[in-house]
Amino acid sequence: MRTTLSFYICVLTASVLAGCASSNKPMKQLPEAQVRPTQQSAPINEELSLIAIQSKYLLKDTTQTKVYLYVDAFKGKNPISPADFIKLYNLNYVIYSDYGTRDRLGYGNVKLDSSNVSQVGQKIVVSYDIKSPDKEYGVLLSEISQTGTLKKVLNDLTIRFKKQGVNETYGVYTANSSQPLQRHYINSNEPFTLKKATGGSEQLHVYYYNHDFEAAGSPMNIAPKNVSKSLEVDSSFTISSGQQLTFTKEGLYNIFADTTQSEGLGVLVVNERFPKMTRPQNLLGPLLYMSTNNEINEIKKAEDYKKALDKYWLQLMNGNAPLAQQSIRSFYGRVEEANQLFTTYKEGWKTDKGMIYIVLGPPDKVQRSKDREVWTYDQRGNAQNVNFTFNRKNNQFVDDHYELVRYAEYQPIWYPVVEAWRNGSIR
Known part of the structure; x- marks a missing residue:
């Protein structure tokens, strides 16, 4: 078991979603984990692979924490079964006082069996309990290792x-899952339930915001931000935990057990196709990351959004329809991934992380600390070792809202990549 938590976590190889079409391939993930080579390989059609791990936790009380790991695990091209996962993998964990320290607050081995390993969609979900140390904060390092090999996947x-x-x-919890969602969004008319880790029923207060949040600004825009106005609550109501609910109206719902608290549980209700974007009026938004204001305004003025969007892409590709189709698939494939990975109180493509991911793709390295992430791109265009720093910001809806530190010096890096999107060089 590792005794230190490395600051750097390397990127994994993964298949990219095929644009807006449905796909059975694993989603390209952020570098949540580090994979080491195996000593022996399985036949190519049965090769085992852990693509990445996402995670969340629920506090039972001040002494116990329930941890959930959402694992993209495959055997060949097919998702692995819980039974095979139990036979083939082991799980250990260490709790550190902070990133980059040797100060251990706890550690253990988790016995995997049918009581704590299940399957939700294509993901394996592993749950386990840890004893909470008498500390305000800690970093949990979970390590999944493949039996008989040196292959390990880590999650912090x-x-x-x-x-x-x-x-x-x-x-x-959705109707078809016994495990909590790792994501912050649900689809409209999708039945769900709010549950405490300890069970029981409690009255909860819900505030609804019918608000269209702005997309991320340019990474080079260093002008001071205008003081944001407070959001107006459009409606409020009460619900009971443990009962099945359905929210029909799209928008942001913030849920409190105590209305005197400043931070709630934000749930973004989105259309039934999300994280895919297929409605013509929705397809326009992400284009602001690669378009001029005049181009955006021309599409907005058009009577037929679909025809205007087709014209836009064809003009960029000098009338080359196959190249335009490929570019559309590549671009909106990135948008879909950004929605899956980074949706918080607003759609993933609108976040600072989503913007960087859409234009530049997944980072090659991620460096994390308590309230900061640094994404490193080994090479983009003519630039090497480009860093983007994201700072965690307090937010009343979610606890993982990050904002980019902007620099004018990004301009010679950013614009050549945008131009590559505009001429069809990015696949």
């Missing part, structure tokens, strides 16, 4: 052990 999770808000104690 920041846990605030003393923060007992609804966001830390309640999970969102």
